Amino acid sequence: ANKTVYGTFTANTDTAYTIEYYLEDLGADTYTKLASATENRTGVTDTTYTIVTGDIKSFDGFTYDEENGNNVLSGVINGNGTLVLKLYYTRDSYTLSYAYDNDPVPAGASDLPASAEYEYGAAITAAAAATAPGYSFGGWVDEPSVMPAANKTVYGTFTANTDTAYT
DSSP: OOOOOOOOOOOOSOEEEEEEEEEEOTTSSOEEEOGGGOEEEEEOTTOEEEOOGGGOOOOTTEEEOTTOTTOBOEEEOOTTSOOEEEEEEEEOEEEEEEEEOOSSOOTTOOOOOOOEEEETTOBOOOOOOOOOTTEEEEEEETOOSBOOSSOEEEEEEEEEOSOOOOO
16 A cells, blocks of 8 residues: 655754844944854744843943844744844943142133043043143043043142242
């Protein structure tokens, strides 16, 4: 007699897929993959995986850009392990400002450098030394050479000269 033999398949539960994280480049609208953050995961073949809140990592100086059209937030876990989900992050900007630490500020002190906004990681040109008649300037304390991931106020201090001539 004729006989039909049937086979069955069971979806693998350890099929590979990847989540990649892309950070905005300094001063540009391009992005670079942060290889050290790439996650190699496994799931059930032919099921859909969708990014969840726990997949959205925090990176100092960057914010997840949920509106970025390059995000790949969901996909089917292919049997060949080629699914790659992608999350894009914009580079944050912060304000660098200056203040005098003296109270009161010496008469005739030079104007403070203007506050400026910098992208996280941007190089900062050192501010010129301040001046005040009869005082020595101690420098800008803790002035960063690159912008940190926070607003920053840099303080300068004057010390009264002890050798100021008078009549």
